Amino acid sequence: MPDARVEEDFGELHRAIERLELQRLRRLAEIERRRLHERDGHLSAAGWLAAVHRVPWGRARADLQTARSLASMTVTRRALIDGELSFGAVRLLVEARRAEPQAFARAEKELVRAASLHSTSELQKVVTF
Numbered sequence: 388m389p390d391a392r393v394e395e396d397f398g399e400l401h402r403a404i405e406r407l408e409l410q411r412l413r414r415l416a417e418i419e420r421r422r423l424h425e426r427d428g429h430l431s432a433a434g435w436l437a438a439v440h441r442v443p444w445g446r447a448r449a450d451l452q453t454a455r456s457l458a459s460m461t462v463t464r465r466a467l468i469d470g471e472l473s474f475g476a477v478r479l480l481v482e483a484r485r486a487e488p489q490a491f492a493r494a495e496k497e498l499v500r501a502a503s504l505h506s507t508s509e510l511q512k513v514v515t516f
Contacts, residue, residue, distance in 0.1 A: 402470055409457075409467055416454035449478070456481040462495045466503060476502040476510055483514040 388396075415432060418424060424435035436447040457464050463480050466472045472480075480498055484491040491498070502510050 405467070405470075405474055408474055409464075412450060412454040412457060415450060416458055419451065419454070452485065453478060453481050456484055460484060460495065462499050466499045471503045472499065473507065475507040479507065479510050479514055 415436065418435070419432035424430075424432045427435065427439070429435035429438060431451075433444070433447040433451045436442050436450065437444045442450065457467075457477070460480065463472065463477060467474070467477055480491075480495075480502060483498065484495075498514065501513050505513070
């Protein structure tokens with residue numbers, strides 16, 4: 388297979404994984420909303436995710452936080468669906484929203500634009516100020 392095709396295939400797979408990750412997080416938010424984790428005796432959706440799907444506890448909590456946040460981050464979610472943002476950038480935006488929810492709500496469009504133009508490390512500098 389030519390190098391260009393390998394790179395193209397990789398890009399296609401990467402975009403597909405990010406779209407699947409978004410769907411996975413949407414389902415996780417729905418599991419929490421419906422309290423489906425309680426059927427198996429779990430106290431939280433994060434605990435359920437960690438136990439049933441063997442996700443490390445810290446990652447399970449972070450995934451649930453991201454899932455909750457994306458439900459109300461409409462501009463961010465749309466940019467992710469459209470392939471304009473990576474999940475790395477989305478996770479930084481989720482943290483920015485968690486730290487300053489009102490400021491984030493006012494600046495979401497500008498932050499998403501910055502996230503689409505800059506690397507994740509550059510975005511980290513923007514959201515920490």
